[in-house]
Amino acid sequence: AQSVTQLGSHVSVSEGALVLLRCNYSSSVPPYLFWYVQYPNQGLQLLLKYTTGATLVKGINGFEAEFKKSETSFHLTKPSAHMSDAAEYFCAVSNFNKFYFGSGTKLNVKP
Amino acid sequence: DVKVTQSSRYLVKRTGEKVFLECVQDMDHENMFWYRQDPGLGLRLIYFSYDVKMKEKGDIPEGYSVSREKKERFSLILESASTNQTSMYLCASSPGYANTEAFFGQGTRLTVV
Numbered sequence: 001a002q003s004v005t006q007l008g009s010h011v012s013v014s015e016g017a018l019v020l021l022r023c024n025y026s027s028s029v030p031p032y033l034f035w036y037v038q039y040p041n042q043g044l045q046l047l048l049k050y051t052t053g054a055t056l057v058k059g060i061n062g063f064e065a066e067f068k069k070s071e072t073s074f075h076l077t078k079p080s081a082h083m084s085d086a087a088e089y090f091c092a093v094s095n096f097n098k099f100y101f102g103s104g105t106k107l108n109v110k111p
Numbered sequence: 112d113v114k115v116t117q118s119s120r121y122l123v124k125r126t127g128e129k130v131f132l133e134c135v136q137d138m139d140h141e142n143m144f145w146y147r148q149d150p151g152l153g154l155r156l157i158y159f160s161y162d163v164k165m166k167e168k169g170d171i172p173e174g175y176s177v178s179r180e181k182k183e184r185f186s187l188i189l190e191s192a193s194t195n196q197t198s199m200y201l202c203a204s205s206p207g208y209a210n211t212e213a214f215f216g217q218g219t220r221l222t223v224v
Contacts, residue, residue, distance in 0.1 A: 097205075101154040
């Protein structure tokens with residue numbers, strides 16, 4: 001069975017501060033992992049994905065994530081938050097055909 | 112670019128009505144999905160289709176059915192809408208091989224009154 005846990009339903013950072021959004025997964029097979037972003041009243045947009053190879057994955061808008069198999073984690077980071085990063089972020093794991101999503105983390109960026 | 116189009120952004124329906132949510136993708140993807148999104152619960156899979164006329168129940172199929180008569184179109188049907196089906200509904204598609212992501216539509220916010 002596959003599942004995703006996102007720690008922290010709300011995260012608040014100051015503009016310019018480090019962003020860290022946590023994701024842990026469980027998977028019976030080597031996972032494919034994804035981070036999506038959702039702006040208000042919109043669909044989900046892919047930020048980045050891990051399939052195979054390099055464990056540090058870079059995505060759009062300056063975000064990156066590191067796959068750590070020993071910790072079953074795929075945390076999302078950005079060195080310096082912008083106001084435009086305020087959104088909801090979802091971690092997901094897939095097993096070929098289906099995608100399993102975490103409950104989401106809302107990021108608030110304070111001026 | 113892949114485009115997944117949902118027919119309505121906002122819908123208001125009455126309790127007991129039969130409701131159709133339509134989704135079309137333009138990239139010849141094998142797989143299509145319907146998710147429901149509620150605050151604090153993330154995305155929950157309602158139904159999944161891996162081919163024309165083929166479907167599989169997700170985690171919360173009760174009160175819903177689906178139809179996929181053509182590869183590009185996947186419809187979600189609420190047979191008799193109820194207030195607890197008020198939610199955001201998201202359609203997605205994917206090519207169906209292992210290392211690819213799902214592509215999402217803009218979502219339909221359904222209110223049942």
